[in-house]
Amino acid sequence: MFEEGWSCPGPAQQLQAVxxxxxxxxxxxxxxxxxxxxGEGVDHGGANAKQTLSEFKTLSNYL
Structure with missing residues (x-):
């Protein structure tokens, strides 16, 4: 990017966008x-509440 004449903030802006x-x-x-x-697992009885809560907690770590 620098070789192509980008301004100094240019690469940082591109990284922020990515x-x-x-x-x-x-x-x-x-x-x-x-x-x-x-949601469907709970609605259809495919997962018990403890397992569903555990999965939710695990997924919420990635938000």
């Missing part, structure tokens, strides 16, 4: 997982 995109994608993926896997 980081923000990854963060948003991760949040969407985890929320989708919570909704489909955990």
């Amino acid at each position: 980081e923000s995109t990854i963060h948003n994608a991760k949040r969407t993926l985890i929320q989708d997982h919570m909704e489909h896997c955990i």
Whole structure:
């Protein structure tokens, strides 16, 4: 980037944009997982409450 004449803030701005995109994608993926896997498991009796709570706690660490 520097070789191409970018200003000093340019690379930092690009890294911030990439980081923000990854963060948003991760949040969407985890929320989708919570909704489909955990939510449907509870609705259909596929998972007990203790297991579901454990999975939720684990996933919430990644938000």
